[in-house]
Amino acid sequence: MSLEGYTDPRANRPGLYTIANPQSAEDEVGDFLWGVVRLTHPDNVLETGAYFGDTTARLVDAVKRNGHGLVTTVEKDPDRAKHVAERLPDARVLTGSFDWVDLRPPEGR
Amino acid sequence: MAMPLGPDNDSNPFNPDCREVSRYHITHAGATELEVGAFLAGLARALQPRVVVETGTSWGDTTIQLAQAVEANGHGHVITIDTSQGKVLKAQKRLQGLPVRVLNGDARTYDWSTVTKRQVDLAFIDGGTDRRAEFDNLRPFLAAGAFVAFHDTANYRGPREAVEALHAEGVIGPPLYFPTPRGLALAVVT
Numbered sequence: 001m002s003l004e005g006y007t008d009p010r011a012n013r014p015g016l017y018t019i020a021n022p023q024s025a026e027d028e029v030g031d032f033l034w035g036v037v038r039l040t041h042p043d044n045v046l047e048t049g050a051y052f053g054d055t056t057a058r059l060v061d062a063v064k065r066n067g068h069g070l071v072t073t074v075e076k077d078p079d080r081a082k083h084v085a086e087r088l089p090d091a092r093v094l095t096g097s098f099d100w101v102d103l104r105p106p107e108g109r
Numbered sequence: 110m111a112m113p114l115g116p117d118n119d120s121n122p123f124n125p126d127c128r129e130v131s132r133y134h135i136t137h138a139g140a141t142e143l144e145v146g147a148f149l150a151g152l153a154r155a156l157q158p159r160v161v162v163e164t165g166t167s168w169g170d171t172t173i174q175l176a177q178a179v180e181a182n183g184h185g186h187v188i189t190i191d192t193s194q195g196k197v198l199k200a201q202k203r204l205q206g207l208p209v210r211v212l213n214g215d216a217r218t219y220d221w222s223t224v225t226k227r228q229v230d231l232a233f234i235d236g237g238t239d240r241r242a243e244f245d246n247l248r249p250f251l252a253a254g255a256f257v258a259f260h261d262t263a264n265y266r267g268p269r270e271a272v273e274a275l276h277a278e279g280v281i282g283p284p285l286y287f288p289t290p291r292g293l294a295l296a297v298v299t
Binding site: 013016017026027028029031032033034035036038039040041066067068 | 128129132133144145147148149150151152154155157178181182183184287288289293
């Protein structure tokens with residue numbers, strides 16, 4: 001869906017951007033981060049806020065293309081974390097508060 | 110086909126900040142790393158540029174990635190320029206059907222007013238030996254807040270010096286240098 005009429009009015013031509021789910025990061029941001037991962041070849045990528053895993057999926061794809069590296073994502077909501085963990089078995093999905101002490105894999109993982 | 114970058118296919122010294130040169134790929138000796146094209150394509154998706162300019166088409170490896178990103182955007186186009194007529198003809202063939210215009214000319218002196226207004230939101234400076242002249246010639250056509258990437262900032266003296274001078278003169282904001290084999294700088298026009 002388009003972000004028209006849905007976002008920060010200061011944003012540059014918001015109607016040009018698209019999202020997979022309401023409140024998701026823009027698909028174009030995911031594409032940009034995909035390029036950043038391809039360019040910088042990181043061993044570890046950390047994302048806070050997996051949500052539905054749309055950006056996470058792009059990060060995982062880039063890491064696979066690189067041939068090395070691990071994506072870790074942190075999602076506060078345990079149900080969403082479970083969904084993302086199922087959707088992206090190659091990612092390390094953690095749930096809990098964003099306080100590192102509390103992080104753990106979602107139930108059943 | 111893509112091959113890992115290494116001393117066998119590039120005689121220039123590599124960026125000492127690059128952790129592993131062989132993780133990067135090229136299609137021909139001297140071509141731009143494909144990973145740089147992937148990054149610029151991502152940038153083209155994030156910025157939704159009206160016009161993208163590339164100096165130094167060469168085999169069109171970066172051009173095709175930029176053009177595919179612009180095509181995915183659903184608006185805008187890429188203008189690329191090269192001094193070699195042979196390369197331009199090959200690139201035109203390869204890029205057929207994509208939103209690209211391939212020009213045969215010298216980026217230091219080309220009259221950009223014939224092909225664009227001040228609507229260049231993204232530029233990739235990767236032409237000949239005088240990258241500063243290429244930037245200066247394009248500058249009146251760079252939109253406010255345009256992003257400019259400079260290739261080869263690691264292994265030749267010219268590009269890095271051009272970027273440093275442009276920053277010192279306040280023409281571009283602080284450059285971000287990526288530790289890629291040949292070096293890549295990204296900055297925003299002030």
